[in-house]
Amino acid sequence: MSRPSFRRRRAVRSGLLSGSLPYVVLGAAVLAVFLGLRLLAPGALISFVSPLWQLGTAATSALDGGSDETLAAENAALAARNAELAAQVADLTNLLGTRTEPIPGIVASVMARPPVAPYDTLAIDQGREAGISKDDLVSGPGGTPIGEITDVDQYTARVTLYSTRGSVQSGWAGENRVPVELSGLGSGAFDATAARGTGLVAGDTVYLVQRGALPIGTVIAVDEDPSAPKATLYVRPYVNPFSITWVTVTPAP
């Protein structure tokens, strides 16, 4: 009969990642390739992964597509609205003439957007070939400015939105164009700081200083702390980056 042993057993028979070294090395190699592409040829990386993004966009569209009846009703409503807007344009053209030069722009489809991207960045399907270059301005539907081109490749580009956390832009708010400092909060949202007692109220329009004053959203709340020299404005943007499907890129001034 053997005597019982009270010696402490070896706590760990092997390392927590024993036998996994090949997988760790493989993962590190994959990351090194992606990191190298990002640093040396950022656009090439976007080209490399764009099929996956496009697949995701197509799958999302298919899931959110709705029924044929809904689409037909939506189509009819949009056609009616289109006719109404065309009539308005005709009226304004008669009134003002056709002297206004259209701003040249490149329309691009959005391949990746929040919330797939954890930051406020977009990947678009037009690049250097279409005339896009770094620092070009990007606007959403209605010409609302939303960001700038930060990486560009031959056929694709990456847009960093003004609402990216940490981004600070100059702007104006209200009818009196009170200067404000717009700070990105992520997910398309902004807040802004302005001097106290400027009379800004909820509902005022917020403008970005860019080729004049371009509206980007409305003030939804004003937080005025009596002990603070500045007021904080909370801004609801006109463009929702979560559902944006196309953008217009215009050359930087």
Added chain:
Amino acid sequence: MRISILKVALPILAVIGVFMLPWTVTVVLAALSALYFPPTALFIGVLAEILYYPGTGLPTAALTGLIITLVALGVRWFAKNRILPA
């Protein structure tokens, strides 16, 4: 058998999630796959940084991946030494 399938399927889904799914879903998938293989979460976080990092601010995706990896390593260490010490 099911666990083996999960071991393979979860990391693959997490990698696909970086490209196609909302980032919150990807975090959950990365956390689940990290329970089987902890470095997966760090891999997913760094991959998200490489794809989407805007150039300024904290690299939150990679940091989140690192934290999940460390927590998963801790859970595995605890399970091996205190719960299943055979």
